[in-house]
Amino acid sequence: DVKVTQSSRYLVKRTGEKVFLECVQDMDHENMFWYRQDPGLGLRLIYFSYDVKMKEKGDIPEGYSVSREKKERFSLILESASTNQTSMYLCASSSDRELYGYTFGSGTRLTVV
């Protein structure tokens, strides 16, 4: 079964900490995405990547950065965590051959205190 794996299900971090959220997919997908999910707001796109070492800003990139050094791994970085970044973070991937078929990970619930 194909998978998108997010390294942590729950994280608690302190304000000002640097936070890394890791996502790995085993489907050889070219495209990877980071969303955050908040009640009443749905899913909002933070960053995405269509290729290794490539990144593009989504709708809400402020306060975040990403890294894609290998095809299968896409990391989301919070340079200095703030309480308004408390959220559920979802990683997704898709193939160029089926660009519209996104596979989602289980999510990481991040709490910044």
Next chain:
Amino acid sequence: AQSVSQHNHHVILSEAASLELGCNYSYGGTVNLFWYVQYPGQHLQLLLKYFSGDPLVKGIKGFEAEFIKSKFSFNLRKPSVQWSDTAEYFCAVNAESNDYKLSFGAGTTVTVRA
């Protein structure tokens, strides 16, 4: 701003009732349309999708959706819900005008009472 709108925030139904969830989008040009479901504690799953062809699309678990281009709508329906349909439902759109990035509505929580 271009967006995806879901009309209801929370819907409460009894088992065997019919369900219809509204979704409207504001993107012009070519669009692809999706409904995702998230059961409690689980990851997002694709219910159905529309790319082209018959505007009435059938998905998993007895769900269907109808694309009405003139109304920019893609409403989700199920004739008879079950308790196990309790979940959050998200409409999503990717559009040529938005570089085919997948944009989501705010979601509708559906609670089915036994």
